[in-house]
Amino acid sequence: MRNGAQRQSSSGRSRANTSSHDLQAVVAGLRGEVRFGAPLRDYTSFRIGGPADVLVIPVDVDDLSRLIKQAHAAKVPVFAIGGTNLLVRDQGIRGVVVSLSRLKAIKDESDGVIYAEGGVVMPTLMRHAITRALSGLEWAAGIPGTVAGCVVMNAGTRLGEMKDAVKAVRVVDPLGRVIDCPANAIQFSYRRALLPRGIVVGVWLQLKPAQREKIERVIKEYLRYRKNTQPLTLPNAGCVFKNPEHNTAGRLIEAAGLKGARVGDAQVSEKHANFVVNLGQASAGDVIALIKKVGRTVEQQTGITLELELKIVGQP
């Protein structure tokens, strides 16, 4: 479950086609929500995406383990989403899509350590840290993803990144077993983390005591910066491309004259050239065509090949 490839699955035994009989077996006896044919545009910040064969929202880690075991037995792929760095293709995602939105407990441990379940979203986690006067997550101000998604992506900003705070990660592996993995066994790099295969269900974060006012000041300033520079009022999925060395993708795209470029209702933001926004009815096809055009134009003009940060997932 490390990146967005459609056939990448926690079961590790996925098949090309899944019958409704298989899907019934995969979701049998689960206590969480099960939605067949759920439109994934309702679960992504881009508001784009076709249906999941079945979307499951487990109630707890045991429920998730059961799902994973049953999916493994039926060789049905499982794909976890938070939904804020994703472009789901118009044909949707085959197999099981898992949302951890009900795994949202936060526990205080000793010496500045917090355990957050995988479905906790960063704004909630940050508010929790502020009330305990714990510093170490200010860099994440304005990142809407789940704590699990932020570990998988090693999310970050110019103020810091997830790897700076992670102490250990809890994963449910493709056989449904719970595994705890210390941070020093995880290889983090720019918007990437090499984790054990499976679904991240919890993260231990090591934070430091600090003055609450100081923490709040940093967060407020960074949120103001985002509001001034990013298109936060239109559906989007954050930065589309990674920054190349010694440059930023936004600067290159803007210099190529692409701000405001459109395919259908997908538009290169007028405010921040490394964001694509959905003006209303954009399809994944529109976004993909626009991204290709941007990549091609920048490469022709500068010789630099931009690499995607956005995960494009689902049935081509």
Ligand SMILES: Cc1cc2nc3c(=O)[nH]c(=O)nc-3n(C[C@H](O)[C@H](O)[C@H](O)COP(=O)(O)OP(=O)(O)OC[C@H]3O[C@@H](n4cnc5c(N)ncnc54)[C@H](O)[C@@H]3O)c2cc1C
């Ligand atoms: C307005 C806006 C601003 C943003 N700003 C930033 C920013 O400054 N910096 C930054 O780094 N990102 C930013 N993002 C992007 C996004 O929030 C981050 O990449 C975040 O880490 C994605 O988390 P997610 O839970 O939404 O995961 P998703 O986007 O759903 O998934 C990302 C990848 O993680 C995998 N994944 C998700 N959950 C799990 C899980 N539980 N177990 C295993 N794999 C999982 C998915 O399968 C996928 O491969 C921004 C997005 C928006 C919309």
